[in-house]
Amino acid sequence: MFGTDGKGLRRNKRSRYSHLESLEDRRVLAPVISEFMAVNDSTLQDVDGDYSDWIEIHNPDATAVNLNGWYLTDSESELNQWAFPDVTIPANGYMVVFASGKDRSNPASQLHTNFKLSSDGEYLGLIRPDGQTVEFAYAPNYPAQTADVSYGLSLDLQSQGVLPFATPGSANSTNPANARNSVVINELMYSLPRAGLTDAENIDEEFIELHNRSSQAISLAGWRFTRGVDFTFPAVSIPANGYLVVAANVASFQAKYPGVNNVVGNWTGKLSNNGETVELVTEEGLVADTVSYASQGDWSVRTPGPNDRGSRGWIWGAPHDGGGMSLELINSAFHNN
Structure with a gap:
């Protein structure tokens, strides 16, 4: 279940401002890795019919975010491991990327990283286009994973843990299955x-x-x-x-x-x-x-x-x-x- 240690929450916090007529500052919420499955035996098939590992990216902000040039990586020493093409996540939306090792970045089709996820646990990060700024990471390692059980963030994005059931491409639930x-x-x-x-x-x-x-x-x-x-x-x-x-x-x-x-x-x-x-x-x-x-x-x-x-x-x-x-x-x- 979920802990409250705060690990995995993004390291860099930025404040921006909304329209000039407003006197209140507006914090832009950056995308996060909201859910992933490192042992996908029967949960979600890719376009080839394979049950590949998968990673879900969530945009919690009220405006769309373009991920062109952002990176996903499973290595803290290689932050620019796999680059996103010109794709956009709508406001409060979700995007699934297969961590299959197939290395596909056609924005008109399914996205596949050039690495697979380890069931034993490892680093997993979302990196900004400068190739250095870690926006979000499960660090130093996420724990060992179980087949067809996803891991990720609570609905309020404040804690992480094993999810009761997988919800690729939609909001996570921390509730029991019943x-x-x-x-x-x-x-x-x-x-x-x-x-x-x-x-x-x-x-x-x-x-x-x-x-x-x-x-x-x-x-x-x-x-x-x-x-x-x-x-x-x-x-x-x-x-x-x-x-x-x-x-x-x-x-x-x-x-x-x-x-x-x-x-x-x-x-x-x-x-x-x-x-x-x-x-x-x-x-x-x-x-x-x-x-x-x-x-x-x-x-x-x-x-x-x-x-x-x-x-x-x-x-x-x-x-x-x-x-x-x-x-x-x-x-x-x-x-x-």
Whole structure:
């Protein structure tokens, strides 16, 4: 798993400035070697059908970067070992280079270095066009590698280690392989009480609670609510068997529940009082959990009466619908939809 020793982070830090009208300096984020596989037995084929070693370069900056004249090397004594052709990585993009020893630098095709990676561990660096400045390196050596297991940086680029699964050409994940099936929508507060029939509810007090039912902490960085409300998670994790509240408005939530500290927000939109679908997706866009709720249905606890104005089906007797109570998953092991 990941350490925090900071090794491999780029040695040279540079600050540049954005447009002249801005008074704030902007740090340009240089490319990094975000992931590599030194023993590729069955993970990724090159154009020849071979399972060659591969290296992933990530551009974390908000602008594209041209790598023409940059170098990759597995030797600290030969920094200009293999040169990039005129290729560009888009903003926040990725590029895979095969470390096959085939030495191919046609920008219109797959790129192949003139060296292979050692499974026993060695130096691996990304060098600037001057052939001397080490922008990023796994130094003095990356550790011994395992077949079809990639090594690289955490999603925030601050630590390095064995990755739970390979993601060549896309964002890395530091989560266990079952992370997507481990986080569930556990509680919804969607219909707040009103002082009177004509009074508006305080939608800032709405919230959604998530539960991690696994035995490992899970990072939610880049995860999103894509239906129901709109919210992208910051760099936050749910501890093993723990909980996290996502609030419509953090300040309003903490004022009402001052003892709850595991809360993030704020989201855009509101939860419908009449029912809708709430969907949680991972940073890769894969659906982690979906909940459809309603204020009435065949699973409620009483039949409609003469004052229910033609409502069909059973109606909730519990005060979750405008009575100040939330809708909660009873058993996190069961399907909640």
